[in-house]
Amino acid sequence: MPINTASLVITPQMLSLIAEIDEFKGAWRALGTLAPDRLSALRRVATIESIGSSTRIEGSRLSDGDVERLLSNIEVRHFATRDEQEVAGYAEVMETIFASFDAMAPTENHIRQLHRDLLVHSSKDARHRGSYKTSTNHVSAFNADGKEIGIVFQTATPFDTPRLMAELVEWLNETLDQKQLHPLLVTAIFIVVFLEIHPFQDGNGRLSRVLTTLLLLRSGYAYVPYSSLESVIEASKEGYYLGLRRTQGTIRSDAPAWEPWIVYFLQSLRQQKTRLEAKLARERLMVERLPELALQILDLAKAHGRITNSQVVALTGANRNTVKKHLQLLVSARHLVQHGSGKATWYSRA
Template identity: 30%
Template sequence: MKLFNYAELEVSALNVDIVNLLTAIHEYRGKQELYLESKPDVLEKLQDLALIQSTDASNKIEGIFTSDKRLRELVKNKTKPHSKNEKEITGYRDVLKMIHESYQYITISSNHILQLHKELYSYLPESRSGNWKQSDNVITEKDSNGEEFVRFQPASAFQTPQLIEELIEQYTMEMEKGNIDPLILIPCFILDFLSIHPFRDGNGQMSRLLTLLLLYQNNYLVGRFISIEMLIERTKTTYYEALHDSSIGWLENKQDYLPFLQYILGIILKAYREFETRFKITHNITISSSDRILEIITHSLTPLSKADIVILAPELSQKTIERRLTDLVKSERIQKIGAGRSTAYISKS
């Protein structure tokens, strides 16, 4: 019988790496308030870019794509979704915005989780959205020969409603006690949620949305300004490995939370470091336009399009940005990748 007992986390031996990650994240959260109060205009720029990157990355993990141009138009609500992919992307955008704007009012309950899932598929004629899975599901992989095999057996459809209730009860109880760091409880909750795999579709997207929701509710707001979904998408192989290693023996209560916990904490810390860097770059308007663009590209975790740079350097005109990008490419200080609407820029250093 599957049981949840987060009280055991209070006495479990955390390794040195986990302790160091927790310490570093706590230090960054201490600085967070200074950034939030000092330059709201800078934060608004970072949030605009993060919203685009999060919507893009979380759907890419699930193999859901559209063009960069359409993505930006959808996220900015300047067009209506056409394809099934675009309807899923738009649903994610809506739920993400809802969490950004109303996280303090969304309680961790079965009803609210179901409502978020319903909103996720609100642009599709999907009768099962907003409902727990009606039949058992499995998580499969393909081996080197292309043969599919079962990687993980989640909870049965029959068990799912009760397990979700017990999971929420355990998380809420330990959070109210306050004996366990929320940064430990949150990844454990997400691992168990993914292991239950409560929906027919959308479990991955829901897990990432719930991660943000739980972090925000505990005053870890970095995901509003730096896309945590993007960082996960860039390390997707490691993400799946950590999830696999932690979920072994889950049904038998033999799971090991540490691999997934360490991975998620590493992602959060990386996001905070990127937040600090981007804030300082965006705030610094005393350097030349070329150096400013170079600094933005050099410190980015991912290739940046011209549209990204326009968001991060709004004091520069689009023509100035275009000229400086051309100059920087010619001087081989940055590299241009892709073509047409997919053009982006990366540092050569």
């Protein structure tokens, strides 16, 4: 059955989320005017977060620090564990996407190629990388220790997979070309159907997040490499699996329930851009050459909503008079607002 979007109702919530994301997309050209070295640093941090989060969602135990250390020695080309093999493959595929997204149309051949490259270092996957599955698979959820805690949903049969993938890719390209739906909605639907099919024996979750990045970049969301969507998903795994389960169980019905997954997906994209906005704000403050203690105070004010001199002293260990001078500096520069006076004084972000 071809992709059925007749039951899709674009709600006010969806429209509001899309408008907010697109507003940031349009503003990125002005917002992303940091020096090249700072943009490069932002992208590297986001890439490490993405690799770490995406592999941990699938059961890896490597921290972001482990990922960073591994990538700093990537030229070694020998990876002792499966977790390391998955990280290395994910890193290489992401760099391919960042460098060549405009030349990578979302065809079945490119999808299989990305899957092959994703698992290129995984010796266990040598027989099936780049090829659709030949055995039944299912989607499992993992706990913080990397142990499987249950099946999330059943997937398409190996027999049906080639036909379903051909239909999905054809729908994707036709819908994008004809501009029948907003590209964020197209991307969301493509990803949830891709995961419902689960076309490869392994690596489908990681590949779905790679394909998300590819489709977003091809749709003009140029800021995507600088903020990790994968880390947003990792932090909201319960909502991720719930959105998938509520939609995927209906995909082959006469009236698929697209809304649960689409809303989760759009909310995650909003959180991705919100995190990047915060990073850019901090970068601009650094350009103003504010002292490190002043930056710490601003972070505390954002985290706590309101702060006092005593709180800053307790949390930073800085001298009370030094903290007072920095607070006055930030108020004068209009980064903080002072409330009250004397011992009752407190501060909030401007």
